[in-house]
Amino acid sequence: MNAQSEQPQAAPVALITGAARRVGRAIALRLAKAGFAIAIHYNTSANDAEQTRQDCVACGVDADTIRADLADRPATAALVDAVLTRFGRLDALINNASIFERSTANDLSLSEWDRTLQVNLTAPLQLALGARPALNRTGGCIVNLCDVATARPWPDHLAYIVSKGGLETLTAVLARALAPDVRVVGVAPGVAVWPDAYPADQRAQLVKRIPLQRAGTAEDIAEAVHYLLSASYVTGTVIPVDGGRHRA
């Protein structure tokens, strides 16, 4: 993060967790194109975060990078204050950062379970509650990145899928708890960006089951996030962005 503390922004400010790469980066760029100043949170991907920052600035908005390990509760609690110190306001919190690791009923490690639940579920709650006063002032919005797979829960990603089911419920509860000043919504991707090592034949099999007959893109997810930020009568809803897979 740049050392300077700046004048409060005139432009709306979005904090996007895990915004260095993949879906988070696409959301950062989409919101930068819409005129948001962007707080790019990252953990390990410092170089990619800096590239995202430069690409947001090239869209004509202010942007900065802020590091925090969301597995660490005190570091998570400090993140919103760091954003407010740097940008002076907050209009949108996008809980995108996530751990997606294999775990089954046969090999579950409780420490991995705790870490996944902390990053994917507790950190979004901590950030939402920390951001609440600032979002109250701006009539802001929280968008949680969920997963359509909670409807067909995968036994081989046990901790992940439970965390995303919890995040969906958290979205519904917080929408009621934080209304009427703050809206809380979610986007549930199907396939947006493949896991790096996903085999080509399995990709083809999965795409055959998607009514729109293609995998999605990070930009498809970013477009839905942008829509929800402007949808002022929508709260408590999680929109599937999955090519229709949840109906097939």
Ligand SMILES: NC(=O)c1ccc[n+]([C@@H]2O[C@H](COP(=O)([O-])OP(=O)(O)OC[C@H]3O[C@@H](n4cnc5c(N)ncnc54)[C@H](OP(=O)(O)O)[C@@H]3O)[C@@H](O)[C@H]2O)c1
């Ligand atoms: N990709 C898909 O097709 C898909 C499908 C369904 C749902 N989703 C959901 O959509 C969101 C974005 O997906 P994605 O595939 O782009 O996510 P991803 O690449 O798996 O993870 C996004 C970022 O999360 C950050 N992160 C992980 N552990 C962290 C920690 N301890 N502290 C802070 N940040 C941490 C990482 O930041 P650093 O790199 O900086 O460490 C990572 O770049 C996720 O919530 C995911 O569950 C995605």
